[in-house]
Amino acid sequence: MEEFLDQFNAYPLVQKIIGFGVVVAVLAAGFWFVLYSPLSTDIQSAESKLAEKVEKRQKLQQLKESQKKIKDRIEELESEIVVAEDKLPSSAQIPRLLKLLHEKAKTAGLEIQDFTRMTNNQKEYYVEIPVSMKLAGNYGELMSFFQFVERMNRIVNFKNLSLSRSDDNKGAAPGELVVDTTATTYRYKESN
Helix, strand or coil: CHHHHHHHHHCCHHHHHHHHHHHHHHHHHHHHHHHHHHHHHHHHHHHHHHHHHHHHHHHHHHHHHHHHHHHHHHHHHHHHHHHHHHHCCCHHHHHHHHHHHHHHHHHCCCEEEEEEECCCEECCCEEEEEEEEEEEECHHHHHHHHHHHHHCCCCEEEEEEEEEECCHHHCCCCCCEEEEEEEEEEEECCCC
């Protein structure tokens, strides 16, 4: 080892510095090619994969949020459909409605002189179902009946309403009010 040190000391300082520089350059180049370059490539690849995953996660989060909004809107629309079906039901519910109107008129104390279902009127999206009604009773009974109809979820309109005092000839007790009207309800016209 002393021999090596003697030979090394024999070289001029400039050659020692150049030799040291060459050794450092060789070590740096080895480090670059063996360790740094492959690791750098792996890091860049990992970063690009991470960016893709982050982007996918953001898209999934946006889809999840929009899916929740869509589900909420579907639930809202379904509840609106239930309310609309209450107001504009299918044909199967019409007899029940007419029976309910008839019973409520009786319950209110009205005398039903006429309760006749008339011919349906076909419209583009719905069907009008008119019922000719002639009811007799006092003011309170009539108001009770109309208030009941007003509170119903179903759409029922009264058209051609005429109000008169009864005579002995009309079948009602003298002095009672006689209402002659057409009650119209509606149902959804199902597509063929």
